[in-house]
Every structure is written in structure tokens, then in C-alpha cells.
Amino acid sequence: MKITFLGAAGEVTGSQHLIECGKLRVLLDCGLFQGHRTECRHKNETFACIPTELDAVILSHAHVDHCGNLPGLFKAGYRGPIFCTAATADVADLMMLDCAKIQEEDSRYLMRHRATNLPPILPLYTIEDAEHVARLFEPLSYGEWHELAPELRIRFRDAGHILGSAITEMEFREKGDIRRVVFTGDLGRRKLPVLRDPELIDDCEILITESTYANRIHPDPGDLKAALLKIIREVHGTGGKVIIPAFALGRTQNVVYFLNELYNSGELPKVPVYVDSPLSRKLTAVHSQHVDILDDDAQKMLHEDEDPFMFPGLRYIGNQQESIALNKQPGSMVIIASSGMCENGRVVHHLKHGISDPKNIVLIIGFQAENTLGRRLVEHRPYVRIFNQEYPLKARVETLNGLSAHADSEDFRWWCGHLGRSSGISQAFIVHGEGEAAQAMAGILHDFCDHDPIVVKRFQTVEV
Ligand SMILES: [Zn+2]
DSSP, rough: EEEEESSSSSSOOOOEEEEETEEEEEEEOOOOOOOSSHHHHHHOOOOOOOOOOOOOOEEOOOSHHHHHHHHHHHHTTTSEEEEOOOHHHHHHHHHHHHHHHHHHHHHHHHHHHTTTSSOOOOOOOOHHHHHHHHTTEEEOOSSSSSETTTTEEEEEESSSTTTTTTTEEEEEEHHHHEEEEEEEESSSOOOOOBBOOOOOOOOSEEEOOOTTTOOOOOOOOHHHHHHHHHHHHHTTTTTOOOEOOOTTHHHHHHHHHHHHHHHHHHOOOOOOOOOOHHHHHHHHHHHHHHHGGHHHHHHHHHHHHOOOTOOOTTTESHHHHHHHTTTTTTSSEEEESSOOOOOSSHHHHHHHHHHTTTTTTTEEEEOOOSSSEEEEEEEESSEEEEOOOOOOOOSSEEOTTTOOOOOBHHHHHHHHHHHHHTTSSSEEEEEEEOHHHHHHHHHHHHTTBBSEEEOOOOOOOEEE
16 A cells, blocks of 8 residues: 655645555545745646546545645546535535635736736636535545445544544555554544544554644633623623634634523623624534534533524624624624634724724634734734724734644644554654644654654655
């Protein structure tokens, strides 16, 4: 059996790994490389495998660095099945369409601003490619073995990372032997709201594991609910707004769920709450359709509350006019809008109108990369530039970092420790992590593997 690491090797985007066993060729994930435009364009356009020769794709979850280049794979000729959980199929459908829309918009913008003698700048793929590839999804249930071919069966286990995310257990039959491969996808955390904890796995010969935050310890996610309540109580009655920039997938649903819990317990002050992002609205609806795979607390809530993502006083904003109208609406309110780093999307407009009022509070709940508006807010700059104009930052900015959806070093030690103790891992390959994080993961795995864990390089092929 051969494994070739085609992406997310030494970096955290472009997840893609090829397993060849006998005549079978299986691709794990087909993610988008993200970062510097020209470099990524080349990496995303050039498949190192032959798409038409693949027998199947197995998709771990619906973040774009894992599913975002499936439309590109379709464009390059792939027409086989894409196996994933039902929730992943629904979320990935929306995420790929959103990506395609951005690609088409970017292409139109660049075409308008390019010199006329240069060749056209086409989108990486189109909305049509995204729509077509979504028809190849073959949803499989969690927890059961599924025979995909005489030589391969797989079982999805909950990875606890985002809705639908899966750890994939694979059994390849090779010359009378059974080879057991486990791919973590992105591993989640214990005690995250809404999602179940990552499932423990008992049996593994070859492990392919992510390592994004293997060198960090995250704060507890539970603090956010108390902080939300405190902040909303502060603005209640003062006419102030709470503006929460949030990623459309994951963070938005976390915040809405906490607010719903506060509503159910009677603690939430009477302040209107608006989720102002078309993508967030659609993704939250997908969460409501898949409540059966949410965690025990959400299951308990479902006994008395049929939708954990809806409560009186909450409104999902649809069109742009309604969004603009919020800026003129008097009184206290909570606005949850994307994007999470305040670089684009409707939250930028709310910040423009809101950050110069000392009654308002901006609540930052996610990582803010350098050179983003979100980072400038976190740094409490006295003035910030929005749409080419300077605005004094008089609103209070609060930062809470407990909601990372990735396992930290303690979670990895817990999860890998169980795997190592129950069966022993013969060989581990470390992907989806930058330098120090990947090395830290090697340190964690060292005690549980028969052979030294390997931090893989892009295009490296291993015979196992
Ligand atoms: Zn992910």
C-alpha cells in the first residue's frame, strides 16, 4: 500500500492524500490551498493525481481547506462517488457554492481592472461545477461499517470538530491481509458546545493525523456563555449594541445556541438578536436539520425546545435592505455577522456604524490574523480604517478565545493515548500543521507508536 501526501503537508490548507492499494485509488479530502493568490492558484489548478483514475473520494468534513477544491476535481474530469456523512454533504454543498461565487466575483473584478492585452482571468471553477460535484455525494451514517469495494470498507466516527465532521476508519484488504488506516480529518475538542466530543478509536495500524494546535492549550469554551450574558446585561437599557463578528460555520451556531440556553433559563435580557449573514442563515438551518447528531446537552434541550438555534427575539436577516435598516434602528441589540476576521461581509458595515459609539461593545470570539480589521480592533487602535476612511474606536472591544474547534495538546494526548493503549499504532504520519505544531505532535505520538512518527512533506510517498 502506498500513501502520497498531496496537500496540508507542513501547512494547514489544501488537505489531500492519495491511498493506493492494489488497483484501488482513494483520495482523502480535496481541500483548497489558501494564502498568497498566485502561489495558491497554481497549487489549486494542478492536481498531482489523475482525477479520472480515482475510484473514490472520502471527505472528512466541510471546511473549505478540506472540501473546497472538489469542484476543481470535477472540472478536471472526476465523476466517481464522494463518501461523507449526510451533514457534511449538506454543509459542503453550501460552502462550495459560496467559494464558487467568490471565485466568479473575483474573476469579474480582476477582468475589469486588468490591462486589455493580458489573457482573461478565469475563476478556478464555477457555480455550475460546484452544483455538479454536489450530486456525487454519497452520504453514509456514522458508526457503521460500509463496504465500498471488495477491497475496502470504511466507518465514520464523530470527530467533534464541526457539524458532520468525521474520523475515518478504513480497512483495506491486500493479499489476504487487512490493513487498518485511520484518518483524523480535523480533530475537535472535548466540551465544545453543540457538538459531541471526538470519538475514541480502538484499533489502528496506520494513523494519518492533523496537528494544527498540538503545541497549544486552549482556554475553556464554557466561559463564553457567562461573558455573553454579562455583556448583554450591560448594554440592556443603555441603547448600546453588541457586535459579534463570527465565522458563518461553527462560531455563529455556538453563540446562537448559548443565547438560546440563556433564553430558556430566563436569564437573557429582552434585547433583540440578529444573525446578519445569508450564509450563516443557511448553515444554521442545516444544523437545525441534523439535531440528531448534536451533543447530549443539545438533546436534553430538544425535549422542551424543538430548535436549539431559534428563540423568541432572534431574527435571521435576509436581504441587504434589512441589514442596512439595522444601523438606523434605535435601542439595544445584539448583531452576529460574518466575516469572523472583519475583512468582508456585513459585519464591516455594522462596525463602521458602531465602533465610534462608547455605548457599544465589540465581542471578538475567534482568531484574528495579522493585517485584518479584526486584529486592529483587538489591539485597541485609537483610530481604524474602514472602507478608506478613519473612524475613532470608542466602543469597548472584548476578546474571548475559548471556541477553537481544533484539539489542543491535551486533547491529542487523551485521544492518541487511548488509541495507543488499546491497540498500539504501528506507524503515524503527521499532516495539517506548521513546523512547531507538527513537531509537538510527533512528541505526543512518540510513546504510542512502534516506529518514529513521521512529519510528512508535500508529495512524499510512503510504502506501508
Ligand atoms: Zn476543519
